[in-house]
Structures are given as C-alpha cells and as structure tokens.
Amino acid sequence: MDTSNDSQVFSLVQGPDHEYDVYGHWIHLAKRYGDDCTKYHSVVKGDTCTKLANKYGISVGQFYELNTNVHRGKCDNLFIGYKYCVKPGNNDKDSLTVNKLISGDDKDKQESKTVSDKITQLKQRQLLKRQVAFTYYWTAHASDYNNSKSKKVNIKTCAGKTISTVSETFANALVMEGSGVISSSKVVNLGSCVCKNYACFMELDAKKESYGLSSYGTSLRPFITVAANDIRRDTKIYVPALDGWSLPGSNKKHNGCLIVDDKSWSFGGNHIDWFVNHMDYYKSLNQKHAVSKVDIYEGGNCQLLDY
Known part of the structure; x- marks a missing residue:
C-alpha cells in the first residue's frame, strides 16, 4: 500500500534487486538480513506466474514456493509494480551488523521494577536500528x-x-x-x-480482510502491521517507545511488538510506518506522544497481541 501521510507524489527510485541496509546504504537484496531471494521481478501488465517462471528458468511450483502470498494455482493476485522473488538465495546473513544495547546508568536503576524489567529485557535483545523515522498510516x-x-x-x-x-x-x-x-x-x-x-x-472479503491488504496481498492488522523497505518481511520487531501506550478503540495497552508485513513507495530506508486503522487514531496517538524517531530491536519472544 502507499503509506504516505500527505498529498505529495513520490516515485520509486530503488532498483528491483536493491534496498537500504541497516546503515542506509544500498545493498543487493541477497545481502539483506535473512533474505532468501537473490533476484526480484517488478510486475508489469500481462505478467503471469507461468510467464515469470519461464522467463527466469524456474518451475511454476518454485515460483509459488518463493512467493507464498501468491494464490497457488490461480495466480490471480499479482499486482502491477509489486516485486516478486524469481531466484532463490542461500540465506546469507553475514551482511547485517547489529549493535548491543549499552547498559543503563544509575538513573535506570532507581526506576520502578516494571521499568527495570524492560531495561533488562532490552539488554538481552539485539538493536537492529537506532532512531529511524516513525510515521502512521490507516484505512480510509x-x-x-x-x-x-x-x-x-x-x-x-x-x-x-x-x-x-x-x-x-x-x-x-x-x-x-x-x-x-x-x-x-x-x-x-x-x-x-x-x-x-x-x-x-x-x-475484498469483508470478514477475512476487514482492514484492507498490504503490498504483499496479506490482511492489514491494526497496531501490529508495519511497513518497512529495508527490513525483511515477516520480521518480528520490538519498539520500546510504544510499550505501554494506551490504544484508541481498545482496552489493551501496547506491548511494543510489531511485524513487518508491508512496504511503502513513499519513502526509502530507515523508516517504519505503523498501521493504526483509523485516521482519528493517528491524530490521537500523535497528539499524545509526538514520536517521530524510534529504536528497533529484534522481536525475540515478544507476542503479537490482538488489539
């Protein structure tokens, strides 16, 4: 989905096989953390699963295995402009360098047990990205x-x-x-x-796809789905800045656990866009917290809650 929050017109400037790494540098997708694909194809009008498989020398079955979001046998949800894997990789994870969180200072030790527990938890996680841009998007x-x-x-x-x-x-x-x-x-x-x-x-199926679809053709999940262009799809992440937030329309507080399941054509790397369902929810949260930069940690065993 286009996750822009304004009326500007953006163009996609990245090559189909390159994205940003954790430091904001262009890298081949095969060198991205955990990526199991070495070549992507941007769909144009007239493309079919069989045509793409033949073009890149793989079987139709392999194409479906590489793109599990595509409806197997039907191939009725290839979207123009979206990228699909056409060459498997080798799960090369050597290119991502992560930083360890520095220990808390004396002020941290004087905080309540709840805060102390969170600090301890963070020390056990890997810091994936520091101070990345943070925005919201929603369904109309x-x-x-x-x-x-x-x-x-x-x-x-x-x-x-x-x-x-x-x-x-x-x-x-x-x-x-x-x-x-x-x-x-x-x-x-x-x-x-x-x-x-x-x-x-x-x-769409209003019961199964109540909030619309992501760029991968999957159902958007309020307060869980995030869009990112430089973090592998299905990566579970933990954003401590969100932990403990009261959520509009829900009686639960957020636990900071999110999953990358969308992309945006409106920004490049070092940026995540959080799906909050309603425009009014965005206004409420933004007014209360005014957060524009966040740190991102590996999700580990954090739970994706139903809000």
Whole structure:
C-alpha cells in the first residue's frame, strides 16, 4: 500500500534487486538480513506466474514456493509494480551488523521494577536500528468522510463494474490510502490497473480482510502491521517507545511488538510506518506522544497481541 501521510507524489527510485541496509546504504537484496531471494521481478501488465517462471528458468511450483502470498494455482493476485522473488538465495546473513544495547546508568536503576524489567529485557535483545523515522498510516473509512457538500462518484473495478457510490472526498482518500471500508460488509482495495475515474478497485472479503491488504496481498492488522523497505518481511520487531501506550478503540495497552508485513513507495530506508486503522487514531496517538524517531530491536519472544 502507499503509506504516505500527505498529498505529495513520490516515485520509486530503488532498483528491483536493491534496498537500504541497516546503515542506509544500498545493498543487493541477497545481502539483506535473512533474505532468501537473490533476484526480484517488478510486475508489469500481462505478467503471469507461468510467464515469470519461464522467463527466469524456474518451475511454476518454485515460483509459488518463493512467493507464498501468491494464490497457488490461480495466480490471480499479482499486482502491477509489486516485486516478486524469481531466484532463490542461500540465506546469507553475514551482511547485517547489529549493535548491543549499552547498559543503563544509575538513573535506570532507581526506576520502578516494571521499568527495570524492560531495561533488562532490552539488554538481552539485539538493536537492529537506532532512531529511524516513525510515521502512521490507516484505512480510509467512509464514516470519516461524511461531507454532504462533496459530490457523489462511482468507484468501480478495473473492468468497469460499479462497486459503490461514495463521496468524492472519500473516493480520493481510497486512492491515496489504497484500502477503504465502505461499510461493515464492503471493503475495497486498489486493484492491479491504472486508476482512472475511480475504476481501479477490487472488493475484498469483508470478514477475512476487514482492514484492507498490504503490498504483499496479506490482511492489514491494526497496531501490529508495519511497513518497512529495508527490513525483511515477516520480521518480528520490538519498539520500546510504544510499550505501554494506551490504544484508541481498545482496552489493551501496547506491548511494543510489531511485524513487518508491508512496504511503502513513499519513502526509502530507515523508516517504519505503523498501521493504526483509523485516521482519528493517528491524530490521537500523535497528539499524545509526538514520536517521530524510534529504536528497533529484534522481536525475540515478544507476542503479537490482538488489539
């Protein structure tokens, strides 16, 4: 999904086989921490799983094994502009250098037991990134765009079939955020076509994909999913700055545990974007905490909670 929080237009500047390393330098994806892929293909119109497999000399079965998010046998969720693995690697983990957290000072020792426990826990984790940019993104909800003065428009599938009639303000938000909740029974996502006159959406399973899809075609999870371009997908991370935050719409406090399951075309490396579902949730959290930089640790045994 495009996880930009403003109206600027961004372009993807990285090569299909390169990203940022932990220090913000371009590296080949095969040298990224834990990456098991040495070549990626950016999908263009007309690509199919069979065509890509033949092009790169692998079997269709291997293609599905390398891209487990693609629907096996159907291949109906290849998205234009998204990258898919077409050459396996060897799980080279030598290129990532991590830093150990420096021990706490005397002030830390005077804190409460809860804080002391957190400090002890951090000392046992590896510091993956220090002071990276931290932003939020969300799903567009029709209830947030009840503008009676906004004209009505039809949002449609790539094939031109009308999905729903909504306010133009909400339709623009759908294009910008990439995912949207029209009602409890109707959720949409940008489809794999150029967006013209709002004919660029696909309807999702509102029960299974209640908040929209990530760039990998997986369900977004509020307060759990983060987008990152230089941390391997499915990496569990711990962000101590979030630990203990009260969350809008939930009676639970956050434990700082997140998972990388999305990417963004709106920024490069050294940046994570946190999915919080509602725009109002972003406003509330940002107003209360005003956090723009965070440290990131390996997730270890931290638990991904259902908020």
